[in-house]
Amino acid sequence: MSQQTNILRQLPIDPLTGSISTPIYQTSTFVQEAPGVHKGFDYARSNNPTRKVLEDLIANLEGGDGGFAFSSGLAAIDAVLKLLKTGDEIVAVDDIYGGTFRTFTHVYEKFGVQIKYVDTSDPTNVLNAITSNTKLVWLESPTNPTLKVSDIEAIGKIAHQHDALLVVDNTFASPALQQPISLGADIIIHSATKYLSGHCDVIAGVVVTKTPKLSEAIKFFQNTSGAILSPFDSWLTIRGIQTLPLRVKQHCKNALKVAQFLEKCPWVDKIYYPGLPSHKNHEIAKVQQKAFGGVVSFSLKEDTPEQAVQFVSSTKLFNLAESLGGVKSLICHPANMTHASVPREKRLSTGIQDSLIRLSVGIEDADDLIQDLQQAFEQLTSANKQAQIFAEF
């Protein structure tokens, strides 16, 4: 059965009314027949029927034991980090989302957790960094924003040989393209704000666990910290997931066309898209993913923040905003926006150049998107010419 059919088939029809849309149970508590005697729901921080539909759906899509919905992707990440104790280590991908880097550095290092960043696109680097103190190996694949792809299966084996768990932030691929548990991951994270919900109208996060033991631990942290997803936001995310395979197909098709256009552009220096044979991880991406995703990054020949700022301010269909994975195209300058919390030296060492630009390619017509980029490049050229004339005077 296709993933699209599976999603629509498994969403329950409300047994009380026949409602085809999942009801929003906007309640904080549930009346009990006698103390401790209830219908599986007692207090809505611990469990809520709307949230449960989403949690069961994402667990099924990722092939996990349990799913847990949080009020943001970072809240989901925080719940997983609570598995650690002082003295534990994480081996993490070096090109990591800025907010995850900030949580690692400014919260968990303070509690004595050590983080080692390595280029995980070569599994040998993980093998060299891992020690008996390593409890988590942390991947994003593809990464944010340089779209590095790591061999999840190979790294899973290394992690397990050293009694560590493999965590994969699957935000960029989504389960429509990649199911990390089937490749050996133990825990999956999503910023459900992105492809899962898909319309830039909700902030949400999920964790999917492989085993009942991990499910019990994450459930405990979800209930203890209380950073749960609200019933309405759960409903929005369920609604988004109903069209996930359909949307992702169009994102991928458009992104490939945009990447092929950028590859031929005289203004572009480096281009990052795992679907291009020139991408250094294209081979593993082909094996591991169904298609290559909707995010494309590139740097400019004139590698200055000013050039990037000028470019990202000139597009009309690509809206200048953080985030990705929504139906509308977005453009962003990571050095100033999503990765501003990463120190410049570290940023540069992971390939996030001053002029790096990230596109979240939406589901508009690809030719319209390409035309928009073309006119922005032309504006850049005429602005540069004008600056040159002024400089000569």
Ligand code: P1T
């Ligand atoms: O924004 P939030 O829902 O809390 O998710 C955090 C997060 C986690 N993991 C990855 C790979 C992410 O990209 C994000 C959020 N990223 C952006 C907001 C962004 O524009 O890149």
